Amino acid sequence: MSTSAAPALDAEELAFYWENGYVVKRGLLPRADPDRWIERLDDIVNERVPKAPGMLVMKDVMIAKGKVEVGTRAEAVAKIQDYEKDPVLDSYTTHPRILDAIECIVGHDVQTIHTMLINKPPNVDGRHPIHQDLLYFPFRPADRIVASWTALERVNKENGCLVVVPGSHRGGLLTHENPPDIEDLNMGYFGAADVEDQLERRIHLEMEPGDTVFFHPVLLHGSGRNRTQGFRRAISAHYTALDVEWVWKQEEFDRRHYRIVRGPRAGERWAGARAADATTRIDPLDHIRGFGRKD
Numbered sequence: 154m155s156t157s158a159a160p161a162l163d164a165e166e167l168a169f170y171w172e173n174g175y176v177v178k179r180g181l182l183p184r185a186d187p188d189r190w191i192e193r194l195d196d197i198v199n200e201r202v203p204k205a206p207g208m209l210v211m212k213d214v215m216i217a218k219g220k221v222e223v224g225t226r227a228e229a230v231a232k233i234q235d236y237e238k239d240p241v242l243d244s245y246t247t248h249p250r251i252l253d254a255i256e257c258i259v260g261h262d263v264q265t266i267h268t269m270l271i272n273k274p275p276n277v278d279g280r281h282p283i284h285q286d287l288l289y290f291p292f293r294p295a296d297r298i299v300a301s302w303t304a305l306e307r308v309n310k311e312n313g314c315l316v317v318v319p320g321s322h323r324g325g326l327l328t329h330e331n332p333p334d335i336e337d338l339n340m341g342y343f344g345a346a347d348v349e350d351q352l353e354r355r356i357h358l359e360m361e362p363g364d365t366v367f368f369h370p371v372l373l374h375g376s377g378r379n380r381t382q383g384f385r386r387a388i389s390a391h392y393t394a395l396d397v398e399w400v401w402k403q404e405e406f407d408r409r410h411y412r413i414v415r416g417p418r419a420g421e422r423w424a425g426a427r428a429a430d431a432t433t434r435i436d437p438l439d440h441i442r443g444f445g446r447k448d
C-alpha cells in the first residue's frame with residue numbers, strides 16, 4: 154500500500170516511462186540518504202564493519218590485473234553486489250519513496266531480485282557497455298520488472314553518468330558480447346551487439362544526489378568512463394511483480410529465495426511459478442555471443 158496520498162509517479166510520468174522506457178524523479182530522496190550510503194560503503198571497504206553474508210565486493214578489473222595502482226581501498230572497488238543483508242545499504246531497497254514509485258509501475262505486490270552499489274573510481278576504464286538488464290534476469294514478462302538507480306553524488310558526462318536509448322525497451326532481448334573495443338571489461342559486463350545505429354539516439358542522464366531513475370529491463374543503457382579524479386557512486390535495486398514466471402532453463406530459484414518487500418505478503422519469500430512448458434524456457438547464455446549455442 155502506498156504511503157502517500159498522491160501517487161509517487163503521476164499519469165504524465167508513467168506515460169513517459171512506458172513511452173521511453175525510463176523516468177527520472179528529481180530530488181526523490183533527501184541528501185542525508187545518499188550520504189549515509191556513501192559512509193557505509195567507506196566503512197565496508199575499509200573493514201570498519203563486517204561484510205554482510207552473501208555480499209560481494211568486486212575489484213575493478215584493472216586493479217585486479219595490476220594495471221593501475223591505488224592510494225585508497227575505495228579506489229580499487231568497482232561495485233558491491235547483493236547488499237540485501239547489510240541493514241544500512243538495504244534501507245535503499247525498502248525505502249518507502251522508492252517502493253511507492255515501483256508500485257506505480259509493477260503494481261502493489263513487489264519483490265526485489267537484485268541489489269548493487271556501483272562505485273566507479275577514477276583512473277580505471279570502468280565503462281559499462283550499452284546493454285539490457287533482462288539478460289541477467291530469469292523472470293518474464295519483462296514489463297513486470299523494473300530497476301531503480303539513485304545518484305549518490307552529482308553524476309555527469311565527465312564522471313560517467315548513466316546513458317539511455319529512449320524507446321529501445323520496445324524491442325526484444327538482443328544478443329550480447331564482450332565489446333571488442335574495451336580491453337579491460339569488468340566481470341559480467343556484456344554489451345548489446347550491433348546497436349550502433351541506436352546509439353545515435355542515446356542521451357546522458359545528468360543527476361544530483363538523491364535523483365532517481367526508474368527503467369525498464371529491455372532499455373538499452375550503460376555508462377561511460379569516469380574522467381575526473383573523484384568517485385562516481387550510485388545505488389540500485391531491481392524489482393518485479395509477484396505474478397512473474399521463472400523462464401530460465403536453470404532451476405535455481407529454490408535456493409535463491411527472492412524477498413517480497415511490498416504488499417500483504419511483505420516479509421515472505423517468493424515461491425512463484427516456473428513457466429509451464431520446460432521446452433520453451435530460455436538459456437541466457439544463448440544470448441551471449443561466444444557462450445551460447447545459437448550464435
Ligand SMILES: O=C(O)CCC(=O)C(=O)O
Nearest residue numbers: 271281286374375376387
Ligand atoms: O551505474 C552504472 O554505471 C551502470 C549501471 C548499469 O548499467 C546497470 O545497473 O545495469
